[in-house]
Each structure stands twice: as C-alpha cells, then as structure tokens.
Amino acid sequence: MxxxxxxxxxxxxxxxxxxxxxxxxxxxxxxxxxxxxxxxxxxxxxxxxxxxTAAAAQGAGFRACKRCRPDASPGSPEWNVRTDAVARAMRLIADGTVDREGVTGLATRVGYTTRQLERLLQAEVGANPLAMARAQRTQTARMLIETTDMPFGDVAFAAGFASIRQFNDTVRAACASTPTELRLQARTPRRAGTTTGAGFMSVKLAVRRPFAYEGLFGHLAASGIPGVEEFRDGAYRRTMRLPSGNAVVSLRPHPDHVRCDLMLDDVRDLSTAIARTRRLLDLDADPEAVVDHLGADQHLAAVVAKAPGQRLPGTVDAEELAVRVVLGQQVSVKAARTHARRLVEAYGSPIDDVEGGLTHVFPDSTQLADIDPALMAFPKSRQRTLVGLVRGLLDGFVSLGPGSDWNTAREQLLALPGIGPWTTEVIAMRGLGDPDAFPASDLGVLSAAKQLDLPFDARALVAHSSRWRPWRAYATQHLWTALDHDVNVWPPKETS
The missing domain is CATH 3.40.10.10 (DNA Methylphosphotriester Repair Domain)
Incomplete structure (x- = not known):
C-alpha cells in the first residue's frame, strides 16, 4: 500500500x-x-x-514521533493474510525466531537461503531480518520503559539486547531520547502494581476498531480446559509454554485495547509472549476490509452489521490446537473439554498460579509420545488419529507454527488417518490463522446457515462461500455468532 x-x-x-x-x-x-x-x-x-515498516524508517535514519509513537501501533494485517515466504518470515520474526536462532535459522524455517530471504525482505519491507528484529526489540524496550518501573538493565535483558550499551545506543538513535528521558516524558501514568516482581508486567495491546470481542472471548472461555484456562475477575486467563519457560497471561477486553497482564518465568520471553497473545486474539486483523466485503452479501449483512469487527479465536500454540481439535471430533464442547482435561492432568507440566486456579501447561508432542490408550475414553478410531497426529508432529511430517505454509500444512494433515476436511479447516483457521479457512461441514456453521437462508448442505455452502473469499474464516465466526450458544456469551455465565 x-x-x-x-x-x-x-x-x-x-x-x-x-x-x-x-x-x-x-x-x-x-x-x-x-x-x-x-x-x-x-x-x-x-x-x-x-x-x-518502522524498521525501514529507522534504517533510513528517521526517529519515532514522540507524540503518536508509531512503534506502538498495531502490526500490519498484511502478514496474517498471506502465506508467501515474506509473510511467513515476518510472522516468525514477530515470534522471536531471529533472536533465538539467528537469520540462518529463520531462513531454514522458511525454506530459503539467507541471502535469498534478505533480498526478499529488503525489497518488500525495506529492511533485512536483523533490522526487523532490532526494531522489535526497540519497540519492546520502549513499551517497558514507558509503562513499567523495571530497572533499565532488566528492560534491556527482557527486550533481547546483548548489552546495556547496545540498548542505550539503539533507543537513543530510534527515539531521539535516552531511556531516562522516555520514562520521564511518558504521558500516560503507570498503573499501580505494573511491576510486582521480576517476571510480572502489564501492558495495553493495541487493536483496530471496530472490535467485537464478545464472540472471541466467549469462544475462548466456553472451550477453555480446566487447569489450563479459566475465567476469573472479568478476565480470560491461561498458561502457555514459551522458549525459555512458562507463563500465565490474563486478558481483559476493552473497545479499543486489551489489557494484558503477564507473569513470566523468564523475562526474555516477553516479546514472544506478546506476539503469541496477539495471534490468540487476532489483534492485527483488518476489520474494515472484512466488514466491507462480507457485509455486501445480503445473507450476512444483518449479522455483520450487528457485531462488526469479529476476530478469529486463535491459539498460542498451533500444535496444542491441533490436538484439541482431534479430541473434539464429533463430540460436544463440554465432552472435548473433559477429554483435554484428562490429557493435561496426566501429561501436562505443573505450574504455580498464585493469582488463580491454573495448574498445568498443555503437554507438547514430546510429552504425549507414549500416551496411554486407557486415558483416551473415546473410540479407537479417534485414538489412532490422535496417536498419528502426535507422531507426525514429533517426526516433522506435520509442521504447524507461525512460519508454516497453510496449504502444505493442509496436505500434511489430510495424509494422516482420521483427519478430514473439517479437522483440517478448523486447525487452519484457529491454529494457523488462515483468514480463508472454511469448515463448511461444521454443525454450527450449517445450523446458522439455515437460519440465515443460506444453503445448509455443505457442498452447496462451499459453492456459495466463494463470494466471501478471502475472508471465509471471518464469515464462519459471524455464522457462529448467530447461534444461541455459550461461545457467544461474555462474560461467561459460569466460571470454568
């Protein structure tokens, strides 16, 4: 643009x-x-x-405006609606891959040589991977400087800088102010209790309006796994696994932002935790484009107008989401939660939650490698599907994550026994964030389609949905919101 x-x-x-x-x-x-x-x-x-990008501007010698703080604006929605190499690289950079694995590791994940990837990013976003990662570190540092009372040494460490000198030099060059000056100039008062310990911080996550958060948060709360997720004191809370430790995140939605409280085992995971939380809540979406496109269909116009700005209920871990979708095949939301709870209690990592009732982090594929069939109180066919998925994730046959190619992931999933189009499309929609994923055979989708005088045969609905592309996942969310179901209720009627 x-x-x-x-x-x-x-x-x-x-x-x-x-x-x-x-x-x-x-x-x-x-x-x-x-x-x-x-x-x-x-x-x-x-x-x-x-x-x-801000990285391109910083690379060209420009400093961030102290009034509008462009380095704190929402992320570009472009990287979440594309599946080419540049978009996948941008999602991986946001997840902290460059800081953890270097540019070589980033290029390997995308499937290009380092030089090829650098040329692509320079041509399209005006900066190479290192510059993009540096800009992200600067953004994280500025956020911590202006919204917390953390010592500057801890800020530098949490933002990913290699030294205090590098931190000071980068902030001064990008912001035309020293860290001390930025903290003194911060116009918004810091909230009491913003930093109650080395690993606790509270930040505001920017969103684009309109922001219809009820369907998003209602879905997350209604499908939450006890011990891993809960609703407490007006917030959706959950645990998550991060590269250097675990975390608990507490999220409270507002019309123009989401208040995010994080308790981290290791503050170096801050940027990754925020990036994954933004993906969980689909905060970098372009709601105006979705509203304009879907609202043009006479069948969807009323539901779009009723609650514009729907977001896709995502995940902090695509592999976790895939396991949960398999557990939810052909059963109710309540039954799926029960199956997932048993799995978590048997194989998940225990976690201390002094603020609430969270007890475990969802197990990864390594922890599920030797799963006991006796714990899987569901048909043997679905047991085989779950075991096949775990093995596929372990041996690399199935690749799910920020840098995954959506269509390749679909092919890998469909090659596993017991995984069909519904499972694949739900994983693509909620796990990978594909805005055009469409689980046409979903019972909720078909029920809502019937209510709205849309075709309620899956094949006919797929044909009709061609006019919704590339936003069919958002059409799915709008269809779900037409139902009288707990996923549309926020705050939830009962705590988890």
Whole structure:
C-alpha cells in the first residue's frame, strides 16, 4: 500500500487510524516518522515519503514521533493474510525466531537461503531480518520503559539486547531520547502494581476498531480446559509454554485495547509472549476490509452489521490446537473439554498460579509420545488419529507454527488417518490463522446457515462461500455468532 502515494497521503490528511500499521509516514524536513493517525498537523506532500515498516524508517535514519509513537501501533494485517515466504518470515520474526536462532535459522524455517530471504525482505519491507528484529526489540524496550518501573538493565535483558550499551545506543538513535528521558516524558501514568516482581508486567495491546470481542472471548472461555484456562475477575486467563519457560497471561477486553497482564518465568520471553497473545486474539486483523466485503452479501449483512469487527479465536500454540481439535471430533464442547482435561492432568507440566486456579501447561508432542490408550475414553478410531497426529508432529511430517505454509500444512494433515476436511479447516483457521479457512461441514456453521437462508448442505455452502473469499474464516465466526450458544456469551455465565 505504501507505494500508492495519493491514497496514503489522504489517510494522513484525515488522520485515519484504520491505516496504522499498514505503513509509516516519514517527514524529510524533521527526520521523524509517524503513524497515519498522528494528531500533529499533516506535513506538506513534497516533504513526505511513505515506507512499509518502522524498521525501514529507522534504517533510513528517521526517529519515532514522540507524540503518536508509531512503534506502538498495531502490526500490519498484511502478514496474517498471506502465506508467501515474506509473510511467513515476518510472522516468525514477530515470534522471536531471529533472536533465538539467528537469520540462518529463520531462513531454514522458511525454506530459503539467507541471502535469498534478505533480498526478499529488503525489497518488500525495506529492511533485512536483523533490522526487523532490532526494531522489535526497540519497540519492546520502549513499551517497558514507558509503562513499567523495571530497572533499565532488566528492560534491556527482557527486550533481547546483548548489552546495556547496545540498548542505550539503539533507543537513543530510534527515539531521539535516552531511556531516562522516555520514562520521564511518558504521558500516560503507570498503573499501580505494573511491576510486582521480576517476571510480572502489564501492558495495553493495541487493536483496530471496530472490535467485537464478545464472540472471541466467549469462544475462548466456553472451550477453555480446566487447569489450563479459566475465567476469573472479568478476565480470560491461561498458561502457555514459551522458549525459555512458562507463563500465565490474563486478558481483559476493552473497545479499543486489551489489557494484558503477564507473569513470566523468564523475562526474555516477553516479546514472544506478546506476539503469541496477539495471534490468540487476532489483534492485527483488518476489520474494515472484512466488514466491507462480507457485509455486501445480503445473507450476512444483518449479522455483520450487528457485531462488526469479529476476530478469529486463535491459539498460542498451533500444535496444542491441533490436538484439541482431534479430541473434539464429533463430540460436544463440554465432552472435548473433559477429554483435554484428562490429557493435561496426566501429561501436562505443573505450574504455580498464585493469582488463580491454573495448574498445568498443555503437554507438547514430546510429552504425549507414549500416551496411554486407557486415558483416551473415546473410540479407537479417534485414538489412532490422535496417536498419528502426535507422531507426525514429533517426526516433522506435520509442521504447524507461525512460519508454516497453510496449504502444505493442509496436505500434511489430510495424509494422516482420521483427519478430514473439517479437522483440517478448523486447525487452519484457529491454529494457523488462515483468514480463508472454511469448515463448511461444521454443525454450527450449517445450523446458522439455515437460519440465515443460506444453503445448509455443505457442498452447496462451499459453492456459495466463494463470494466471501478471502475472508471465509471471518464469515464462519459471524455464522457462529448467530447461534444461541455459550461461545457467544461474555462474560461467561459460569466460571470454568
């Protein structure tokens, strides 16, 4: 989009927040870059250049605007609607792959040589992988500086910097202020108790409006596994496994943001935890594009207008989601929760939760390698499916994660015994975030389709759904919200 100067400049003139994260505005006369919705007076067109990312702007020598804080805007929705190498690389960078495995590890995961991947990213996003990772570290550091009382040494460590000097130099170059100055200039007062320990922090996660969070949070709460997830004190809470330890995240939705409280075993996991939480809540979506497209269908127009801005209920771990979907084949939500609870209690990692009732982290494929069939109180055919999925994940035959190619993952899943289109599409939708995934045979989808005078035969509905592409997953979410079901109730009627 940043190549369309006239469209971008119109967005800047109107201070349109819908375009925050799509591009940044660089001002040649001041050396500053801003988000499109910056409240400052729009610069003259001849003094403006548009770049795709904050990393590209920083690489070109521009400093972040202290007023609109472009490095804190929502992420670009573009990387979540594409499955090409650049999009997969961007999702992996957000997940912290460069910091953990280097550029070589990133390139290997995407299936390119390091040089090929660097050329692709430079051409499309204006920065190489190291610059993108550096910009992400800077964003994390600024967030911690301005919203917590953490000592700067701990901030540098948590943000992923190799040294205090590198931290100071990078923040000063990117923000035109020292860490001390940023903390003093922070305009929003820090919330009492923002840092109650080395691993606790509270942040606001930015969203694009409209944000219809009831269906999203209702779905997560209704399908939550006891011990792994719960509703408590107005928040959805859950455990998650991270590269350097475990974490508990507590999430409270608001119309324009989500309050995120994190308790981390290791603060180095902060950026990854935030990235995975954003994927869980689909916070980098482009709701206006979805509303405009789906609202044009007369059958969906009413449900779209009733609750615009639906998000896809995602996951913090695609492998976990895949196991849960298999457990939920042909059973109710309540039965699926029961099966998952037994699995968690037998194989999950125990965790201490001083703030609530969470007890375990969901087991990974290694922990499920020798699963006891006696614990699987469901048909033998589904037992074979679960064992086959776990083996596929262990030996690498099935690859699920931020850098996965959605269509390749579908082929790998469909090759496993007992996994058909419904299972595959739900995993693609909720586990991988494919915005065009469509579980047409889902009973809830078909029931809602009948209510809305849509075809309620799966094959006919697939044919009709072609007009919803590339947003069929969001059409699915809108269809689910048409039902009288607990997944649409927030706050939930009962605690988990």
């Amino acid at each position: 940043y190549d369309d100067f006239d469209r971008c400049y119109r967005a800047v003139q109107s201070k349109d927040g819908r375009f925050d994260g799509w591009f940044v505005t660089t001002v040649l006369t001041t050396g500053i870059y801003c988000r499109p919705s910056c409240p400052a007076r729009p610069p003259r067109a001849r003094n403006v250049r548009f770049l795709p």
